[in-house]
Amino acid sequence: MSHSRDYNNIETALIHGGISIDERTGAVNVPIYQTSTYKQDGLGKMRGYEYTRTGNPTREALEALIAELEGGYAGFAFASGLAAETAVLSLLKSGDRVLISSNVYGGTFRLLNQVFDHFGINYTISETDDPESFEKDITEDVKAVLIESPANPLMTVTDIRAVAEIAHRHSLLVIVDNTFMTPYLQRPLELGADIVIHSATKYLGGHSDVVSGLAVVKTKELAEKIAFIQNSTGGVLSPFESFLLIRGIKTLGVRLDRHVENAKAAVKFLTEHKAVKNVYYPGIEGSKGYEVNKRQAKNGGVMISFELKDGYDISVFFESLKLITLAESLGGVESLICHPSSMTHASIPEDIRKKVGITDGLIRLSIGIENIDDILADLKQAIEKSEVK
Numbered sequence: 001m002s003h004s005r006d007y008n009n010i011e012t013a014l015i016h017g018g019i020s021i022d023e024r025t026g027a028v029n030v031p032i033y034q035t036s037t038y039k040q041d042g043l044g045k046m047r048g049y050e051y052t053r054t055g056n057p058t059r060e061a062l063e064a065l066i067a068e069l070e071g072g073y074a075g076f077a078f079a080s081g082l083a084a085e086t087a088v089l090s091l092l093k094s095g096d097r098v099l100i101s102s103n104v105y106g107g108t109f110r111l112l113n114q115v116f117d118h119f120g121i122n123y124t125i126s127e128t129d130d131p132e133s134f135e136k137d138i139t140e141d142v143k144a145v146l147i148e149s150p151a152n153p154l155m156t157v158t159d160i161r162a163v164a165e166i167a168h169r170h171s172l173l174v175i176v177d178n179t180f181m182t183p184y185l186q187r188p189l190e191l192g193a194d195i196v197i198h199s200a201t202k203y204l205g206g207h208s209d210v211v212s213g214l215a216v217v218k219t220k221e222l223a224e225k226i227a228f229i230q231n232s233t234g235g236v237l238s239p240f241e242s243f244l245l246i247r248g249i250k251t252l253g254v255r256l257d258r259h260v261e262n263a264k265a266a267v268k269f270l271t272e273h274k275a276v277k278n279v280y281y282p283g284i285e286g287s288k289g290y291e292v293n294k295r296q297a298k299n300g301g302v303m304i305s306f307e308l309k310d311g312y313d314i315s316v317f318f319e320s321l322k323l324i325t326l327a328e329s330l331g332g333v334e335s336l337i338c339h340p341s342s343m344t345h346a347s348i349p350e351d352i353r354k355k356v357g358i359t360d361g362l363i364r365l366s367i368g369i370e371n372i373d374d375i376l377a378d379l380k381q382a383i384e385k386s387e388v389k
Ligand SMILES: *Cc1c(COP(=O)(O)O)cnc(C)c1O
Pocket: 080, 081, 082, 083, 105, 107, 108, 148, 152, 177, 179, 180, 198, 199, 200, 201, 202, 211, 212, 213
């Protein structure tokens, strides 16, 4: 397998990055090495691979690709985004505390609140979008910060560079969940993060057909630790799914360009609609977080949340949609919609949900790449039907 580096732009890296071209056959796609183990030529004489949990050429090609795209030292592929987070959080020890952005993905919260707490690893919810308030939360036991920007589902923007600077002054590890932006729109390692994690189930995969997670680290030291944890805890991505993810990543650029174009049109439609109370999208000029997001990301991304005014029944709204699918998840080519308080964020206790602003009226929309007129027509007719007469 060979590396080629005759390019300077991410659109090309998406297609040719990592390990491409099979040396043995010239196959332009990385073969699926569907094997659990490898022949050894004698005692201690391995050909670079011994067992697929430890290493697999298809997974390795994906890991090299994501490392290149994020500008990191090494990448790691896991069976889900949460498996990637579990591996990264396993760097912490009993007694350590991690600060998390105030509206992180519900599963991230649950992992810390109901699993890592068994091992004496604590968390504090921190307003990472306000660097001063974030710094006040750094107590002696805080060893890491986990940022989501834009954070889910209110699209709260954290100044990654500012928070990373403060965090490093206190020797914290800076972890950024870059699922919503992907390296095509935002590269946290360049902004000072130490580790980037992804639910690659979303935009990177892009077709709602594979559950997967990735982690990219900045240094050799972190790479050695994560490689050890990955092999020891075992939540690796299968060869076939690694192949699917490589395939998905090739079209990330064209997909996201279209996704973002559609998102902007949907934001305009929603903002101008008389039934809509609030629209949350980091690309709305003048909105909170707009300037910071503009500095650190290519644009506002794709995810939009909004609330309907009183007098509109959201259950009727959801049931009336014909094209847009009511489902968990996001980032696929098809438009998906969800109700965070009862779906993606239901594992966050109600009082915390209310405190961070995840109301029962909040709707989260993942715009697909269908024709925008069809998407808007569906939203329009569903909003009309939901009006309480
Ligand atoms: C979906 C998601 C996760 C969890 O990833 P899985 O692949 O579902 O395990 C983590 N973070 C964010 C922001 C997500 O959207």
